[in-house]
Amino acid sequence: QVHLVQSGSELxxxxxxxxxxxxxxxxxxxxxxxxxxxxxPGQGFEWMxxxxxxxxxxxxxxxxxxxxxxxxxxxxxTAFLQISSLKAADTAxxxxxxxxxDVTFDIWGQGTRVTxxx
Amino acid sequence: xxxxxxxxxxxxxxxxTARITCSGDSLPKQYAYWYQQKPGQAPVLVIYKxxxxxxxxxxxxxxxxxxxxxxxxxxxxxxxxxxxxxxxxADSSDSWDSSDNTDIWVFxxxxxxxxx
Numbered sequence: 001q002v003h004l005v006q007s008g009s010e011l012x013x014x015x016x017x018x019x020x021x022x023x024x025x026x027x028x029x030x031x032x033x034x035x036x037x038x039x040x041p042g043q044g045f046e047w048m049x050x051x052x053x054x055x056x057x058x059x060x061x062x063x064x065x066x067x068x069x070x071x072x073x074x075x076x077x078t079a080f081l082q083i084s085s086l087k088a089a090d091t092a093x094x095x096x097x098x099x100x101x102d103v104t105f106d107i108w109g110q111g112t113r114v115t116x117x118x
Numbered sequence: 119x120x121x122x123x124x125x126x127x128x129x130x131x132x133x134x135t136a137r138i139t140c141s142g143d144s145l146p147k148q149y150a151y152w153y154q155q156k157p158g159q160a161p162v163l164v165i166y167k168x169x170x171x172x173x174x175x176x177x178x179x180x181x182x183x184x185x186x187x188x189x190x191x192x193x194x195x196x197x198x199x200x201x202x203x204x205x206x207x208a209d210s211s212d213s214w215d216s217s218d219n220t221d222i223w224v225f226x227x228x229x230x231x232x233x234x
Contacts (some may be wrong), residue, residue, distance in 0.1 A: 047223040
């Protein structure tokens, strides 16, 4: 079965960094791009961008440049999202999702809750 | 910036038909996608490319498109269909300077489906 399994919840102080992992299983990791999305409390989804799992080339959506970094470790079929200089406004559930061509986001991770609070 | 507009809420009785709309200026040119999200869970894709249903999604879920409005229809609504539903599409405006023609994904604000 195809799965994306994300790392657990994080509680961070403002100004700190966090790294969220997204481990794929059940398919060839480098075949499909991984996208990252954010859902603030009680809100809808913001698309943060994606990473080409074949080349490692990241693309960031407007509003997610500078403090946000997408990376990979293809040896363990895992994608990472790192956020630096955390702010209270970064408090959200972060999701990774597999882009399956025109089907778009057919498989999602379970989400990682990041809480930024002093 | 490009926006997709959904009604905040829709309510239906069990067995009735629920219709959730999503409007956007680029929808005549771009496919729409629909996701179901239950509390505390990740979204599940229920419709892709306007009308296609992924494997495992019940036949009561269908999608349609007409001009700038796409519609998710749930026929014979069941209690388990109570959830938030989000539409998604690509922003085909010229405001994004992308040399590799990357899609820019936009989501509607979501519609809470209540089964009375």
